[in-house]
Amino acid sequence: MEPQYRWLAELEQTFDALVEESEALIALARHQRPAMWAFNGEASFDWLSRALTDFWYQDGQDGRATRDWVGVVAADETLMAQAQAVNRCKEIFAEQLGRIRKHYPRMIADIKATLPFRHPELHDHLRSGGMARLHLKQCWRHLPLAEAPVARVRLAWYSSGRSIKRLSVAEVAEKLAALDNQAAHIQLQYRQLAGLPDGEMLAQVQRQAPLMRANLFYREPLEDGRERRALNIALPLFVPHDDARLPQLNQPPAQPPEKRSRALRGDSKLESEPFIPSLRVYRYRQ
Known part of the structure; x- marks a missing residue:
């Protein structure tokens, strides 16, 4: 069997295991x-079910965007162990998918379209709601797990990432x-770039979408010796x-704040204004 077909078969088995462990x-x-809390909504088992099986694109969804299901679940040992089992499947799925993406990138579109057919009842239900294609990132993103009992969780928007x-x-x-x-304006930027030494390194900056961060105490x-931990939760x-x-x-x-919650660090290594605005490319401070 050629590698791409063997790898696809392994990915299919892992996807099956991911669905089964999530269910x-x-x-x-x-x-x-268990006791549950949901951000911007009512915590229910239907909400939890949708959050744990949200592997799908919705009609018109930006392929770069993912949907968030921010909430908290109080879990005993057996529930925590099962959540860990789900995460192990997600890790394997991400590794296998990364290998296919690297060596056979043209297979990715077929994977998004064909894997859902392995679960006909789920596929038919989701297709009726306009969600018949897999959103691969939403498949492999981990469930956030705390490693020890937590007294307090402080949630806050983080909108300064880049x-x-x-x-x-x-x-x-x-x-x-x-x-x-x-x-x-492109010609102007070409001329600006031509004035730089060939060996100079530049920085392309991408602002990241606002996300929810949880500080665990x-x-x-x-x-x-750690008493707290910060992690992003989607x-x-x-x-x-x-x-x-x-x-x-x-x-x-x-809603997240409209402006950055923190000022840029005074010792930023990048110049304050982009050198090539069309690409969000900056020079490093000399």
């Missing part, structure tokens, strides 16, 4: 009826070439409990 987690939660990619002058020129070369310090946060109660929670604003 087992939902069934266990329905049986145990990713920075280092690019050579030649790489920036190649990206500019993909734009409208006849436009006056443990009931007791961990073995390594899916329900599972926290272990010994008394079936949720930790203390705050209610963050319904």
